[in-house]
């Protein structure tokens with residue numbers, strides 16, 4: 001991350017550092033009871049392995065951005081993908097490394113990835129773009145486009161609904177925090193993806209489970225195979 005990050009990144013990072021241990025205890029196996037998410041990760045893995053895209057002797061790695069405690073990264077690994085996790089919060093990255101010592105995790109921000117252009121075979125970002133303000137979302141997806149190989153898939157999940165909105169929390173798991181959440185309709189997120197040059201593959205809006213308050217959007221997108229004129 002750049003030496004002088006914007007205030008929203010500093011606030012998000014220090015907030016997740018404060019709550020990382022509690023978050024990992026609460027969501028350590030966050031995919032339990034979420035068959036749609038698990039099946040979309042399987043579909044993502046298949047898309048990331050598509051012959052022709054992964055040409056050459058080794059498949060390009062995929063990144064789990066905003067990986068938190070690393071359980072999604074671990075699932076992508078079990079699905080056979082070369083994968084690493086990136087998270088803004090150093091404490092989250094420590095917990096992910098402790099839980100999954102066989103995998104690679106780095107501290108970084110999806111707003112400015114420390115990765116060469118055109119080198120990723122896919123990006124998963126589950127419940128992490130919810131902390132990106134509206135005026136930075138196209139820029140984040142432009143960064144995704146930059147680091148992806150042509151044709152590479154993107155899987156996003158976020159709390160959603162018909163209308164855009166949000167929430168500011170000053171307390172989470174009993175810790176003082178300063179966390180902004182941005183709720184967006186799938187249409188709003190698709191607009192930002194399109195502006196960044198990514199194209200939508202599929203979208204699902206599912207009802208909340210008994211543990212959730214809001215509907216969840218799951219979007220599959222990709223970097224087009226060829227440049228769009």
Ligand SMILES: C[S@@+](CC[C@H](N)C(=O)[O-])C[C@H]1O[C@@H](n2cnc3c(N)ncnc32)[C@H](O)[C@@H]1O
Nearest residue numbers: 016066067068087088089109110126127128131
């Ligand atoms: C709600 S948690 C989701 C974690 C995990 N993906 C999951 O589904 O359980 C949001 C995570 O995104 C990370 N995050 C927020 N903004 C980020 C950014 N700009 N770059 C990388 N990670 C970010 C937070 O540190 C936190 O670990």
